[in-house]
Amino acid sequence: MAENVTQPSPAPERSNAIPDSYAIYVNDQGVDVWQYRVDVRDPDGSWRFVETHDAEADLRVSLDLATLTPPSDEGYWVYSKTYDCETNCK
16 A cells, blocks of 8 residues: 555545545545544544555555545545555556
8 A cells, every 4th residue: 555644635525424434536646545534532533544546556446335426627536435455456
């Protein structure tokens, strides 16, 4: 996984997310992954940035119960119950 400490923009817009679900933002530069987490410090939950993948990576993702948002010129969101990825798959 391509771990990234800098939180990209934009952040997920959905506020009624299922705990441990994912938001994946796709655009020309790559893929940013967020997870909705609930814990003792944040009992109401919040989106937390997980990782980013460059557009050049041969990325394959597996999602369950995914919902797409309408695409814009900047990119689009995919909200999913699960997320699993592999890079450089051929």
